[in-house]
Amino acid sequence: MPEGHTVHRTANDFNKLFAGHKLRVDSPQGRFGSDARLIDNRKLMRARAIGKQLFLEFEGGLTLRIHLGIYGKWQLHPAGDWPEVKGQVRARFASPLAIAELRGPTACEVIDASEVASIENRLGPDPLNPDRGGKERSRFIDRVGASKQPIGLLLMNQDVVAGIGNVYRAELLFRAGIEPHTPGNALPTDLVEALWDDAVKLLKVGVKTGFMITRDELFTKRPSKADRNWVYKRQGEPCRACGSKIRLEEMATRKLYWCPTCQR
DSSP states (O other): OOOHHHHHHHHHHHHHHTTTSBOEEEOTTSTTHHHHHHHTTOBEEEEEEETTEEEEEETTTEEEEEEOTTTOEEEEEESSSOOOOOSOEEEEEEOSSEEEEEESOSEEEEEOHHHHHHHHHHSOOOTTSOOGGGHHHHHHHHHHHTOOSBHHHHTTOTTTSSSOOHHHHHHHHHHHTOOTTSBGGGSOHHHHHHHHHHHHHHHHHHHHHSSOOOOGGGTTSOOOGGGSOSSTTOTTSBOTTTOOBOEEEEETTEEEEEOTTTOO
């Protein structure tokens, strides 16, 4: 499933290639047909992301909410005639600059302002969105500190923090030296603050490079997939820091990678 940095990169692409234009919108698959007609030939005002959710705001107060889920994918094409449909294309968007095709999203629906507000209120703070006077950072700290759930679960809960997925969860906890089963309310506040600050740092690198690179010395390079991270997908391999074997277990049906020596 794409993590938050990927959705923010998509929002940036839409703002560059589609915002300010009246878009042609259709649904070759048909499942989005009625909603497509609501926004077809309307101007896209802006695109924005909150965690793993993309919001395309059209004139007239209508917003298209898209959540890629596990199988959703975008494909960009040069401007021109609609490309030949290949596979199940849920929705297509065309501006004078480009064409975008959407396949397999979990959610793709046109909603109004009240529905947008309801979703925003439910979602946790997004490390990639502007932090209004530290309020988003404080929301994260408060939500972690109020929970007895393991921090390994809390980081995957989009109501606690929006945009963190399996890779960033594993890497953030390793970088902070936090044992993933530690209850949120047992963590010192300064350690939770550091988690937030590191999430801001790592996701910004992801937006800039397009890759989830979590080793500081590789931020300005183009490392291979095998070298980008400390623990993710390295079960049974020696920890890059201490040499202990990286552990793999399931936490709430998701794979969790961690070092039992560095994370205590």
